[in-house]
Amino acid sequence: NGKCPIQQHEHCEFSQVKTAKKLVSELLVICPRQFDLTKEQLNGGIKSGEEGEPWNESNPNLNLNLNLNSKNNCNCDYKGKIKDLKDHLDKSCNLIPTKQSIPYEIINQLNAMNGQIKELQNVVKDLQLQLKDVKDKDNEKDKQIEQTNKQINDLKVESLKKEQQVIQQIDNLKHELQEKDETITALTNNIQQFKMDNIEFKKQLNQFEMKFDQYKQNIETKVENQTTNIQQLQTQFEQEQKNEQKEREQDISELKYNKNCQHMVSFLTPFNLKNGVDFLLVNENKQTIKLKNNEWNNYNFGIFLLGENITITLNCNDLGHLKIKTSHLWIKHSSSKIDCSQLGYPTNQGPGKGEHSGGGGYGTKGKGNNGSGGEMYGEKNLLKQIHFGSGGGSAFNYIGGSGGGIIELIIEQQLTNHGSIQSNGRDGWNGDGGGSGGSILIELQYQYQSHLNKLKQTFGTITCIGGNRNNGMYKGGKGRIAIYGIELSSDDILEMDPKPFNRLHK
Numbered sequence: 001n002g003k004c005p006i007q008q009h010e011h012c013e014f015s016q017v018k019t020a021k022k023l024v025s026e027l028l029v030i031c032p033r034q035f036d037l038t039k040e041q042l043n044g045g046i047k048s049g050e051e052g053e054p055w056n057e058s059n060p061n062l063n064l065n066l067n068l069n070s071k072n073n074c075n076c077d078y079k080g081k082i083k084d085l086k087d088h089l090d091k092s093c094n095l096i097p098t099k100q101s102i103p104y105e106i107i108n109q110l111n112a113m114n115g116q117i118k119e120l121q122n123v124v125k126d127l128q129l130q131l132k133d134v135k136d137k138d139n140e141k142d143k144q145i146e147q148t149n150k151q152i153n154d155l156k157v158e159s160l161k162k163e164q165q166v167i168q169q170i171d172n173l174k175h176e177l178q179e180k181d182e183t184i185t186a187l188t189n190n191i192q193q194f195k196m197d198n199i200e201f202k203k204q205l206n207q208f209e210m211k212f213d214q215y216k217q218n219i220e221t222k223v224e225n226q227t228t229n230i231q232q233l234q235t236q237f238e239q240e241q242k243n244e245q246k247e248r249e250q251d252i253s254e255l256k257y258n259k260n261c262q263h264m265v266s267f268l269t270p271f272n273l274k275n276g277v278d279f280l281l282v283n284e285n286k287q288t289i290k291l292k293n294n295e296w297n298n299y300n301f302g303i304f305l306l307g308e309n310i311t312i313t314l315n316c317n318d319l320g321h322l323k324i325k326t327s328h329l330w331i332k333h334s335s336s337k338i339d340c341s342q343l344g345y346p347t348n349q350g351p352g353k354g355e356h357s358g359g360g361g362y363g364t365k366g367k368g369n370n371g372s373g374g375e376m377y378g379e380k381n382l383l384k385q386i387h388f389g390s391g392g393g394s395a396f397n398y399i400g401g402s403g404g405g406i407i408e409l410i411i412e413q414q415l416t417n418h419g420s421i422q423s424n425g426r427d428g429w430n431g432d433g434g435g436s437g438g439s440i441l442i443e444l445q446y447q448y449q450s451h452l453n454k455l456k457q458t459f460g461t462i463t464c465i466g467g468n469r470n471n472g473m474y475k476g477g478k479g480r481i482a483i484y485g486i487e488l489s490s491d492d493i494l495e496m497d498p499k500p501f502n503r504l505h506k
Helices: 016-024 031-043 059-070 084-090 104-179 184-254 261-268
Strands: 029-030 080-083 281-283 286-289 296-299 304-307 311-314 321-331 337-339 406-417 420-421 441-442 461-463 480-484 501-503
Touching: 029 031, 080 084, 084 304, 104 184, 104 304, 184 501, 261 304, 261 321, 261 406, 311 321, 321 337, 321 480, 406 420
Parallel strands: 281 304, 286 311, 296 321, 304 321, 311 337, 321 406, 337 420, 406 441, 420 461, 441 480, 480 501
Antiparallel strands: 029 080
């Protein structure tokens, strides 16, 4: 019916996803009326009426039908897909004599049951994985124990053989002593021979002990080597997991190349990307987003200002330096902007500060009487140094305007600006010296990166103008704009003030 299958509310985004709708429609369920009948019989709730009859306060008609069916020993053995449930309830269900619609409570119960089934499936899956790991570890330990037992048995057999040999030698010696007992000489010789044999035996015993120690050391070395091999396999497995994670991240990163801003917005939803971290998407109107000052604000998958009257600025009052690196920048409406105006040097400060109500200078000189306007400073390419706009001069109790701040943009794929990017100076109070414009540096990287594309770039309105622009006498000087990575056409710079410094490469 176009509503949410869980809560039946209007405008459900979940119900518009075909994959989700198909997944829900294929779930296997039992007859909800049979479910209610069984639950009521188990609960044994009693309401006014016949004694022992189950009662459902939310649906008296259902109570009547359930009681009748219970008395008639009627059950429904239906088990099928959710998409076939309505037809079953309307035509073939044994538990109701007349056709009626499925209550929302049954749908909610089915959804709750489905959620519990999924949770149980996940638990079973986790337990199976844990059991498999335990079995693998037990098998490995059994193999090690079996190998160690075999080595010990071999050692016992060899020791037994040596012991039998020694016993046999002793028996032979006794026999020789008995035979040569008749003469002292023979006995002495036999004793000497016995001593020699005993010394040799000790040597052999010492050799055997040395061999045993060496064999024991070899066994310990093998065990250590096996432990080392296991650790190496674990390290290799962890490295493979890290490589797979990097490949997945690289696959996601590949999505942003060769896609325009509109196409990019449509790709954000299916992936596990976080708004405000991986990308910045603002749909609401009249929003002000304050970013970090003098730090790079990275949004790998684009900035999309789709609402009206949206402003991106900095969380500071002066000397604001906005740095943004992103794949796409889309400012959809003319009322939205990136703005660092009035975030430069305050009044009477800066290399090009105005004197005695004179306007501040920077890219051009400030205006003022008797040379009170501020001087030019800095370089037009904005590479070695990038400056704030200077403050206008004050006189008596009147205060000059602040200069403009700094904006640095690095855009990998596409700039679509239908709003404005500005870093203007502020008007002086009561006509005193206006602050000079700040700096805007834009770098488009797509022209000389590995992923080349020919996406259309829309620059729109970009300004770094001084304060008091309607008062020529104490007007602040203009700032500086530099754009790299693309060769600008005459149409591109129609709404830029001042005219930018432009070069394909830095």
